[in-house]
Amino acid sequence: MAYLLSAKGGDVTAWRGAENFAARYRQALLDHAVSDRNGSAGTVFSKSLATLERLSEEHLTLLGELDRLLKESAAAPPTGRLKELTGEYYAVLYRHMDAFHSAPAFYQKSMEFIRSLSRAIMAHSIERLGCLARQLPEMALVALGPAGRSEYSPFCQLQLLLVYEEAATSQLQAINLYCETLHAEFEEIGLAIDPAISPRNPEWRGSIAEWRQRCDDWLYYPTTDSFINILRLADQYSLTPGEEVARKLKEMTFATLRDSKPAQANLIGRMGSLSNGLGVMGGLKLERSGAERGLFRLLDYGLLPLSAAFSALALVRGSSASGSCDRVLDLLERRELDVDLAEEMLETWHSLHELRLRREQAFSIVGHTNRSLLLNPGELTAGQRQSLKTALASVTSIQRHVAILFPGMGE
Numbered sequence: 278m279a280y281l282l283s284a285k286g287g288d289v290t291a292w293r294g295a296e297n298f299a300a301r302y303r304q305a306l307l308d309h310a311v312s313d314r315n316g317s318a319g320t321v322f323s324k325s326l327a328t329l330e331r332l333s334e335e336h337l338t339l340l341g342e343l344d345r346l347l348k349e350s351a352a353a354p355p356t357g358r359l360k361e362l363t364g365e366y367y368a369v370l371y372r373h374m375d376a377f378h379s380a381p382a383f384y385q386k387s388m389e390f391i392r393s394l395s396r397a398i399m400a401h402s403i404e405r406l407g408c409l410a411r412q413l414p415e416m417a418l419v420a421l422g423p424a425g426r427s428e429y430s431p432f433c434q435l436q437l438l439l440v441y442e443e444a445a446t447s448q449l450q451a452i453n454l455y456c457e458t459l460h461a462e463f464e465e466i467g468l469a470i471d472p473a474i475s476p477r478n479p480e481w482r483g484s485i486a487e488w489r490q491r492c493d494d495w496l497y498y499p500t501t502d503s504f505i506n507i508l509r510l511a512d513q514y515s516l517t518p519g520e521e522v523a524r525k526l527k528e529m530t531f532a533t534l535r536d537s538k539p540a541q542a543n544l545i546g547r548m549g550s551l552s553n554g555l556g557v558m559g560g561l562k563l564e565r566s567g568a569e570r571g572l573f574r575l576l577d578y579g580l581l582p583l584s585a586a587f588s589a590l591a592l593v594r595g596s597s598a599s600g601s602c603d604r605v606l607d608l609l610e611r612r613e614l615d616v617d618l619a620e621e622m623l624e625t626w627h628s629l630h631e632l633r634l635r636r637e638q639a640f641s642i643v644g645h646t647n648r649s650l651l652l653n654p655g656e657l658t659a660g661q662r663q664s665l666k667t668a669l670a671s672v673t674s675i676q677r678h679v680a681i682l683f684p685g686m687g688e
Contacts, residue, residue, distance in 0.1 A: 332376065339373045343386055350390065353397035360466050364642065366390050367431050371638050380630035381602060387429050388514070391420070395516035398466065402458040412451040414484075416441040417519030418459075419526065421474060425512030426584060427600030430634065431642035432649050434469045436509070439476035440526045441519075443484050456482055467642070474509070485525050492533050496540060504543040507534070511544070511588050514599050531597050541592060545683045548585040553672045554578025561654055561666070572651040575636070579629045579669060580650075586675045587622070593682050601626055618678065625671040628664050 306325055310317075346366045350359060367387075374383045395418055403410045422436035423429055439459075444452060456476040463470045476482040483491065492510070495503035510530040515523035534540050554562045554573065561573050584601065591597075591604040598607040602623060609619040633650065640649045654662060 335376060336373075339369055339376070342369050343373075343390075347390055347393055350393045350397055353400045356401060356462065356465050359394065359397060363390075363394065363431070363466055363468065367642055371634070374634050375638060378631055378635075380627055380634055383430070383634055384428050384600075384630075388424070388427050391424060391429050391435075392516050394466065396518065398459065398462040399517055401462055402455055405458050406451060406455055409451040409454060412448045413455060414442040414444045414448060414452075415519055415522055416517070417515055417523035417526070418476070418517040419523055420514045420516050421509045421512055422471075423584075424516075425509075425514045425599070426588070427514055427603070428584075428630070430637060431468060432637050432640070434471045435463065436471045436474040437463075437476060437481070437516075438474070439482035440488060440522055441482075441484055442522055443486065452482070453479075480506075485522065485529065488526055489529055489533075492530060496533070496537055499539065504540060507540060508544050508588075510534070511592055512599070527597070534592055535595060541589070541683065544585070544589045544592065545680055548582065548589050548676055549680055551582035551585060551676075552578055553582055553669045553676075555666065555669050555673075559666065561662075561669075563654070564651075569651060571655075572653055573665075574650065575629070575633060575652050576650040579665075579672065580633060582672050582676060583626060583629060586672070586679050587626075590675075590679045590682070593679065621671055622675055625668045625675065628668040632661070632665060 306322060310322070343366065346362055346369070350362050350366070353359075354362070367390075370383060370386055370390075373386075374380075399416075399418060403413065406413070417440050419425075419438050419440060420429070420435065421438060423433040424435060429435075439452075439456060441452070460470060460475050460477040474481055480491070492507055495507040507530075511534055513523075513527050513530070515527075517523070552562065554577070556562055562578060564570050564572050564574070587601045587604055590608070594608055594611075594613045596604045596607045596611075596613075598604045605614065605619050605622050605626075608614045609616065614622075632652065636652065637649045652665075657665070
């Protein structure tokens, strides 16, 4: 069903997208009834109604199971149980994805769980510190990368930073031990956490004042890595109760990036350098050698270019929304995008992320490799291959649109 971007009012049955979907569904039923030689039209419609009722019940059952597991994780059970809950939760969530093909629903429930899990892990880490925990300042754990864009799956590496209120020198030992414990807890749960972009690394933790100084250093003494590091801060999602300190960090970094044309230019340049994975003749660019020969890199040619375009557009046009889809909707509401372009962007996002999530279903979340992001075109249906090519062509169109916006900024 198309995204209902042109919808007005609260009555979903009056929305244009809903009307279009109902008309297509009705026509498909009529076509099926005409072609069915083994039953009457009434039988076809009865079976269709039964299928809809079954799917509705399955949806509610799966949501109930997810909510139950989420509630248990919020109680911060022992680490071993948290690891079990993580496996159980994502097994149910991938079942929901398999049945309903909704990437937005998957990510919404995934972010709910990783937020609950993070709070439980923080509680465990504080408990392990014992008396030293009293020296900890108010803190917030913030996700970057895919989780920072509200697109987390257990096949991503978690990229995390810690921000806290001003801390005295006497508190630094407790903060250091806390960060080491926090990183270890995530690993014990079985989740992949980035070994460098983690509070365990002093460069990815600090007070608001320290983060401000760090951003200034990255901008005024630029290197390739410093630009990459500060642009990571364009995608932030707070995982913990320290909302105020997380809000201050986001406001400070967003204002810094908005004021920095060199940082924006760097992001636009890197976005433009990412290929959409289509060859000159419109075929998919496949690996030519090694163990990955004949496979298509969905991450490099689809997900990363699209994410970079969304992040750049949000930065250039001043959207502080967190998730990729929320950014598009925010820019649409502020008339920075027209409906047609917004629908194209969201359909492209949905198509690529559905491919990603359905591919992940074939792998275990424990000890997985990056092969979950490699597609074998021979295993795709003709419709899936065409959908992929259409999405990749749209990525280039979106990249071009974002690049055109940038040169006129500030004139």
